[in-house]
């Protein structure tokens with residue numbers, strides 16, 4: 001353990017590679033320096049000047065070669081290794097203000113048991129010995145320090161002291177951290193530009209993958225003031241939580257906070273103070289209230305707060321507002337009233353910047369299960385990190401996360417081959433890539449057996465001990481003792497209890513959680529919130545926060561909240577296409593089916609007995625030509641729609657999460673359209689190739705003369721496959737569950753059969769004919785019908801002179817029919833985009 005703020009929590013390791021000692025930097029914030037040069041990995045020898053955090057005055061790690069023999073040398077040199085490892089596995093220090101947990105109030109006499117933490121079976125050595133005591137909330141009488149000007153505390157802000165308590169520091173927040181000191185100082189000089197970025201040539205190097213290589217620069221204006229300018233960064237530069245325009249600039253005063261990646265900067269005189277968010281942030285919610293249309297409150301005045309490194313569990317009966325609370329805390333659906341404070345900064349007001357520090361693991365997995373762990377993380381990293389990160393940098397971060405979550409032995413396995421608990425770890429790993437400080441999980445242990453439940457909860461305990469705040473909504477009560485704080489929601493969306501988990505049952509006066517939940521069920525109208533607010537626990541753990549009056553939420557304008565797009569549109573599209581192709585390629589059965597299905601449909605159509613195929617019979621009419629077209633068109637419709645009908649619904653959770661991290665809606669949709677479009681066009685070619693290939697066709701086509709008549713006939717079938725695929729996407733974005741797609745697919749296909757115009761005459765039927773214009777099969781059969789001259793082959797039996805104008809044997813009509821078919825496809829695209837919006841976090845809808 002090296003006690004220096006410039007040294008990261010996991011900074012570097014020194015290891016013996018069999019030949020020499022090697023120091024490796026683990027993506028530390030302030031870097032590792034050998035002989036004054038920032039390094040990633042380097043061999044070191046006794047006497048090497050190795051500094052952590054700063055090239056000159058950072059803590060020095062030295063190898064001492066006390067003896068001459070090689071063996072003895074190794075033993076000596078092991079010291080730094082032990083040190084580095086120790087640094088990574090330190091339990092959180094006991095706070096000086098540690099309090100004994102209060103005696104349980106109310107009906108039941110206190111039966112407080114010290115928490116019984118099982119030592120972990122494997123992994124997570126960070127298990128705090130007594131986490132509840134170590135992180136017990138500061139009782140109200142502990143004087144709270146007030147935050148700095150924009151909520152960020154700092155030594156230069158004593159003037160911000162406010163009378164009384166509750167002015168911003170949450171109850172339970174450690175007063176130690178309210179007085180946070182800067183991680184580093186940088187001297188600004190007039191006339192000199194200080195450029196910030198990830199690249200080593202910057203004056204101020206921020207080793208953070210969220211930061212662009214050349215991110216922003218500070219420079220002095222001629223009148224002696226300082227200005228920050230964004231250098232077209234991928235993830236944005238923020239002033240007081242608001243994004244600067246790309247390549248925009250702003251004057252900076254002493255009260256302003258500049259945010260770049262995980263670092264924030266503040267000007268003090270001509271000195272720049274840098275605070276690095278290493279994850280250790282306090283977090284609190286104040287008076288959170290959510291009102292839905294009709295005025296009903298589904299979340300009522302929820303207040304709680306926790307210091308850094310806390311693990312908080314939220315439990316409550318079904319419908320008690322847990323998901324609503326999670327959405328309010330993450331900003332997915334901001335509350336109507338109240339505040340969420342992140343390190344004393346208002347999350348809603350500074351959403352654009354702070355949203356990047358939040359990781360959310362939804363209940364369903366957010367990875368494509370067909371991919372291997374490593375491949376899935378690679379695509380996720382590509383989408384989430386700035387475009388200028390190298391594959392090597394991303395790989396290094398993935399390795400780091402895999403190691404941290406003990407997944408490195410599983411990295412080459414497909415996610416489907418992992419156990420439920422391991423799969424959850426992979427979802428957590430994905431969220432950890434960008435080093436969030438706050439991690440929210442929605443029922444991570446649902447569906448897991450008790451052993452895995454414990455495994456996942458211990459994982460979360462470890463994440464919190466490593467310096468993050470973790471909040472988990474759970475149905476499982478078996479492992480609550482691992483948490484620092486427990487929030488119990490009552491029916492109706494109010495707080496029934498907040499405090500140490502081991503005191504909760506006593507608080508309710510029951511022996512088991514089943515009894516508590518039964519009481520919630522049986523006494524739904526009881527004033528659980530009133531009981532909580534009248535308790536000593538409330539005084540101890542929440543009254544402090546509640547003392548500040550509730551505020552209405554005024555969210556910044558939509559464009560100021562949108563997440564930055566770490567990658568450009570084209571790069572996102574390319575990554576999404578590649579990911580989708582990887583997913584398809586990993587499923588050999590699906591690929592085989594994609595070829596077999598159209599082949600079978602094409603072959604089946606050849607069973608229709610017809611002497612003349614698509615040519616006129618000697619007498620003129622040839623009704624079987626219409627039947628052949630009908631079967632081929634319906635086959636293309638089925639194949640196209642079946643390809644896409646489950647595509648969006650099965651990925652909905654992934655889309656929702658990725659959208660919140662900057663995914664472009666149109667790039668996502670376009671990736672589906674391109675890949676599925678190519679597949680269906682290919683399938684259309686197979687159907688048409690077999691279906692028309694084995695038939696007599698007219699001698700002359702309309703477009704290509706006599707040489708490519710079969711292609712001319714197949715093109716409408718291919719385009720029909722494409723448009724049907726787009727219809728399938730509409731169904732996929734419309735439904736709530738994947739099961740509902742099947743009946744809709746069947747309905748779609750049957751309707752297409754009816755409206756081909758091959759079963760009965762559509763032309764001349766007022767209303768029905770116009771309605772048929774909305775059907776892709778109508779236009780596809782019409783286009784092929786112009787080539788085959790369907791008016792002649794399949795005339796109106798009542799009146800052969802009454803021809804269908806859509807089937808006119810003319811090039812112009814072929815073009816119109818094809819144009820209408822493709823226009824329908826494009827219209828479907830617009831509709832899908834609108835429908836996708838409904839499945840996005842509320843803050844992303846624009």
Ligand SMILES: Nc1ncnc2c1ncn2[C@@H]1O[C@H](COP(=O)(O)OP(=O)(O)OP(=O)(O)O)[C@@H](O)[C@H]1O
Nearest residue numbers: 292293298316317318319320321322323324325493
């Ligand atoms: N947009 C909305 N409009 C109206 N009512 C809503 C809306 N969203 C949620 N509700 C209602 O609010 C209540 C709380 O819902 P929420 O999903 O937050 O509960 P929950 O505790 O997460 O439940 P579960 O454990 O079953 O997931 C429910 O009664 C739900 O029907």
